[in-house]
Amino acid sequence: MTTPLAQARGLTKRFGALTAVDELDLDVGPGEVLGFLGPNGAGKTTTVRLLLGLARPTSGAATVLGCDAWSQAPLAHQDVGFLPAEFALHPRLTGWANLEHLRRLRATAAEAHRARARELAERLDADLNRPLRTLSSGNRRKIGIIAALAHSPRLAVLDEPISGLDPLVQKEFHAIVDELRSSGAGVLLSSHTLPEVERIADRVAIMRAGRLVACERTDVLLGKAVHRFDVTFADDAEAVSFLRRCPSLTAVSRVEHDGAVVRFAVEGAVTDVVTTLGAHRVLTLRTPETELEDVFLRYYGPATEVAR
Numbered sequence: 001m002t003t004p005l006a007q008a009r010g011l012t013k014r015f016g017a018l019t020a021v022d023e024l025d026l027d028v029g030p031g032e033v034l035g036f037l038g039p040n041g042a043g044k045t046t047t048v049r050l051l052l053g054l055a056r057p058t059s060g061a062a063t064v065l066g067c068d069a070w071s072q073a074p075l076a077h078q079d080v081g082f083l084p085a086e087f088a089l090h091p092r093l094t095g096w097a098n099l100e101h102l103r104r105l106r107a108t109a110a111e112a113h114r115a116r117a118r119e120l121a122e123r124l125d126a127d128l129n130r131p132l133r134t135l136s137s138g139n140r141r142k143i144g145i146i147a148a149l150a151h152s153p154r155l156a157v158l159d160e161p162i163s164g165l166d167p168l169v170q171k172e173f174h175a176i177v178d179e180l181r182s183s184g185a186g187v188l189l190s191s192h193t194l195p196e197v198e199r200i201a202d203r204v205a206i207m208r209a210g211r212l213v214a215c216e217r218t219d220v221l222l223g224k225a226v227h228r229f230d231v232t233f234a235d236d237a238e239a240v241s242f243l244r245r246c247p248s249l250t251a252v253s254r255v256e257h258d259g260a261v262v263r264f265a266v267e268g269a270v271t272d273v274v275t276t277l278g279a280h281r282v283l284t285l286r287t288p289e290t291e292l293e294d295v296f297l298r299y300y301g302p303a304t305e306v307a308r
């Protein structure tokens, strides 16, 4: 069995009466991208802070690269890359000056670090020569990604890395994450939304109210999700004809009908629905992206609330 790069066992953090992270067990393996999802306040950032030794667990423990995350944090950090949700670099310094400062802290070899930073800056179309405060928030985020990855870490912990990045840059970022995985690095990628991680994560861990409520392979999770359909038929009669066949499609629910437009949800496999639609005159078909809430609905029912 491969040794995890990051591991949490019974990891718990309480703030007074509030349990922000509750008995969490989690692993990130080498060559694995783990999507870390949950709604606001679920406990993602607290977990990340515990893994990075920025907060002390109330009970349980986290291990990062074989080191205790709290008591041996400086040792573990040599080989960990971290992109915080809130920006932590110096706003008056240029990207290069910030990178140089971080490199010295880690005592990474200058040449390799600069070459990797240059390569990442080119690929992400980032400007390392301007003071960070003069950059747009998306462009600052790029510098944060470079700062997290320039020392070629074995483990990258990235809190909402692509929020604010344009689609082309997101695509390049995905390619960079793919390469990290191929090189044997581990990546923990936290996000609010499933679409942000579904393209790149091997597994997805979902937190809610401090607890881990699911940890599955991404394809398995998506296979269980609710998929939404928004269909415009050639005319009202065609829509009605489709609706008559709907009751025989067991996975179809939440049907809404407005003239030639029919909206509905499908739980799990969409094969039957797509075959049935193929027998009707369809003008347009939209499938809005699967939201995290849709996964929860399928998994835990609409009233899922995990008690603290």
Ligand SMILES: Nc1ncnc2c1ncn2[C@@H]1O[C@H](COP(=O)(O)OP(=O)(O)OP(=O)(O)O)[C@@H](O)[C@H]1O
Pocket: 015, 018, 019, 020, 038, 039, 040, 041, 042, 043, 044, 045, 046, 047, 085, 192
């Ligand atoms: N230092 C703190 N003191 C008191 N409560 C805290 C502290 N840090 C976090 N919390 C609480 O712990 C819970 C989990 O917060 P956390 O920031 O980990 O959630 P999150 O999943 O990262 O949310 P978001 O997606 O909004 O960033 C929240 O209820 C939050 O208010």
